[in-house]
Amino acid sequence: MDKKDSLKISIPKKAEYVSIARLTASSVGSKMGFNIEEIDDIKVAIAEACINLIQTSPKENNDNYEIEFNIYKDKLIIIVKDKKGTFTNEEIQKDDLKNQESKLGLFIIDALMDDVEFINYKDIGREIRMTKRIEVVRDGDAV
């Protein structure tokens, strides 16, 4: 299915701004016609992706990170990306994660989204790519 629209936000790697990512996700999700529970899933998952990225980012990398909302008729693909850094296996494998909280975050993302990938790009950073499909295509309050 063709992509219809794309929205991007770029936010500081600080705890206090994660709520803006959640808010935007919720607004995009509602425009696309996801139901309330699905919108909540998307909000929760995007927050966990932001937390993961903020917490695995080296202190000296204080560039903003980006969230891309790619809107299709039947699905939403959200990409949370940092232009620097790489994920280590440590950081993305639930089974051998030492950090309890990160493990919880990954469990949550996996359970709430239909598809999740952690991707490292040589020299140009890393991203968490999550897909949520619309099971029944409904009319949102817009789009």
Place this chain on the structure above:
Amino acid sequence: MDKKDSLKISIPKKAEYVSIARLTASSVGSKMGFNIEEIDDIKVAIAEACINLIQTSPKENNDNYEIEFNIYKDKLIIIVKDKKGTFTNEEIQKDDLKNQESKLGLFIIDALMDDVEFINYKDIGREIRMTKRIEVVRDGDAV
């Protein structure tokens, strides 16, 4: 005063997405500690800037436009920008505007923000730059 943080959103030039700009503005404003009426002013002004830019953009330019929120301790500078195009005098001078609605929009922005500029950049587009100052520096619910 030094800039603290910067947030950016990039949105399709379509009517249905202006509400996302309003929502983000309201969230940033509340984090900065603006009061409810000031937050409303910012929301209303940013929407008028988006409307102006969408409506003066040539049909063939359907790239996303960008909104930058530059957060200072004592003020918020919002830049609504399009990477293509130029404003004509027609479009930005309230007194000889033929289009009634655009005139209203400019009146509103001028009244609600402390400082407003329309800027054309040779070959790299145009922007509306608006400043809202915090009269009393308060603690927001974050930042």
Place this chain on the structure above:
Amino acid sequence: MALKLEKKYNKDKNAWIIKPIGEVDIYTSPNFKKELTDIIKENETDVIIDCSQLEYIDSTGLGVLISGLKKIKEKDKNIIIEHIKPNIKKLLDITGLNKVFIVKE
């Protein structure tokens, strides 16, 4: 948030009442314009806009009101704006439209 429009005829006042619920903005104002224009075209009465549940209006929505006013004045009738909230009153004051419309708070 979207816009809902309720309309009904009030016999006592011999006026059509339109009640916009939600937001009249760049996205919803085309629909608002269509409804208002239809009511003005099909009737010979005043039109009351009941703004008690209008949360937000932008310049495109104000433009619809102005264009409605022009059409209704041709029939020697009027648009009356009722029960507006302070945030919307503020916009009418800023734009000078408080002097153009009959506004009751």
Place this chain on the structure above:
Amino acid sequence: MALKLEKKYNKDKNAWIIKPIGEVDIYTSPNFKKELTDIIKENETDVIIDCSQLEYIDSTGLGVLISGLKKIKEKDKNIIIEHIKPNIKKLLDITGLNKVFIVKE
């Protein structure tokens, strides 16, 4: 939205009750952690988390609960989670924490 924390001692239940109002997220959980840790350190009672007004919790907030549980178990006391909303129940189910905590809906 921010987080407000109410805490009081309940004599009947011989337990401290903490009531988080709002959101326990990456921004507010450090403060939640401090409050919970202090209560556990200073008392020898169970702790009830009254979640009737907890709208949202993320992994950092769940982490605070887990770390509190570890500390309170060293004193042979427990954390009881009460009145949770469905969206938060769902997260406890997903993470398996429903089996680790005493959860009353």
